[in-house]
Amino acid sequence: MNTDEHKEQELLDLLKDYPMPQAEAGFYDQALAKAAHRGTRKQRNRWLATGFGSALAAGLAAWVVFAFLLGAPTQDVAEPTIPGVTIALEEPKTVRLMFASKESLDNAMLTVSLPDGVELSGFPGQREITWETSLVEGRNVLPLTLVALTPAGGEVFAKLEHGDKDQVFRLRVNIS
Amino acid sequence: MDSQNAIFERIVRPHLDRLYRLSWRLAGSKAEAEDLFQELLLKAYGMLDQLIDIEEPGTWLSRVMYNLFIDQQRRFRRQRLQTVDEGHLPGEGLAAFASDLDPVADKLRYDKLASLDRALNQLSEEHRTVVLLHDTEGYKLAEIQIITDTPVGTLKSRLHRARARLREILESDGTFSR
DSSP: OOHHHHHHHHHHHHHHHOOOOOOOTTHHHHHHHHHHHHOOHHHHHHHHHTTOOHHHHTTOOEEEEEEEOTTOOOTTSOOOOOOEEEEOBTOOEEEEEEEEESSOEEEEEEEEEOOTTEEETTBTTOSEEEEEEEEOSEEEEEEEEEEESSTTOEEEEEEEEETTEEEEEEEEEEEO | OOHHHHHHHHHHGGGHHHHHHHHHHHHOSHHHHHHHHHHHHHHHHHTHHHHTTOSOHHHHHHHHHHHHHHHHHHHHHTTTOOBOOOOSOTTGGGGGOOOOSOHHHHHHHHHHHHHHHHHHTTSOHHHHHHHIIIIISOOOHHHHHHHHTOOHHHHHHHHHHHHHHHHHHHHHTTSSOO
C-alpha cells in the first residue's frame, strides 16, 4: 500500500468508526404511536388548512429566528416583538434558536439564562449555562430542549458575546 | 391497535433502525434527527395506501426522509438566513463513543473522532451527506442515487472531493500526518 492509499484507508477507517447514539428505549414505539394518532388524513388536512406545517402541528421543534448583527447601528431598529413559544408542563420541547450572523465569529460565548421552573434538558437544576461556540456567516442553529417543571413560564435570555460586543435575545416561554 | 396501525407498523418497523441512523446523518443532531424521523412517520402514515404497494419500502422511506430534509433546508433558505448550517453543538454525536477500556487508546481515538466531527461540519451539505452515507453507513452509490435523485457520476465526484477535503482538514489540524 503506497502513502496515498494508506492515507485514504486511514480516513475510511475513521469514518467507519464515527459514532452515533442509538435511539432511546421506547422512542420508536412513541414515534409510531404519534404517527398513528396524529397522522390521519383528517388531522393532516386540518393542519395544512390552518397554515402550519406538519412539524409544527405535531408539536415538534419550534423555530425562533434572531438577527445577530454585532456592531450594527441600533437606533434605526424598531423594538422587536419578543418571540414566544408554548410548551406543555413536564413535556420536553425543542426550540431552535436561529442566529443570522453577518460574519463568521470564532470564540463567541453563548449564555442561556432560564426562568424559574424551566430547565434545559441535560442541565437539571441549572439556571444559567454558558459555552464557547463559533458562528458562521449566515444561519446558525442552536437547538434547546426546554422542560417546564412549573406552570409559571417566563423569559429565556440568550446572550451572545464576541470580544467587547454582545447582544441579548429574549424568548417568552408560555406553559400550557 | 386497529388494522391500519398494525399494517403501518408491520411495514415500517423493520426499517426504523436504518431510518433513525439516516436521520442522524442528515440532520447531525439528536433534536433535529428525531424531529425529522417523526415527521417522516407522520408523512408515511398519511401515505399508507401508497406505502402498501411499494416493493422496497426501506428505500422509499429513505427517499421521503431525504426530501423532507431538503424541503426543510429550502424553507429556511427562503428566509434569507442562508449559507452554512451549524445545526448542532459540536461533538453531540460523540456521546455514543464506545470505550475500548484502554484509557490511552480511548483518548487518542476520541480526539481523532472529535477532529473528524469538526472536519465534517466544514463540508458542504452535499459532500457531508454522501461521505456519511457511503463511507460511514455503507450505502451503495446506487442506493444514494435513488435516495437523493443524484446521478452516480455526480455522487462519485462529490465523494472524491469530500474525502480530499477531509484529509486536507485533518492533515492541517495535525490529526493525520502529512
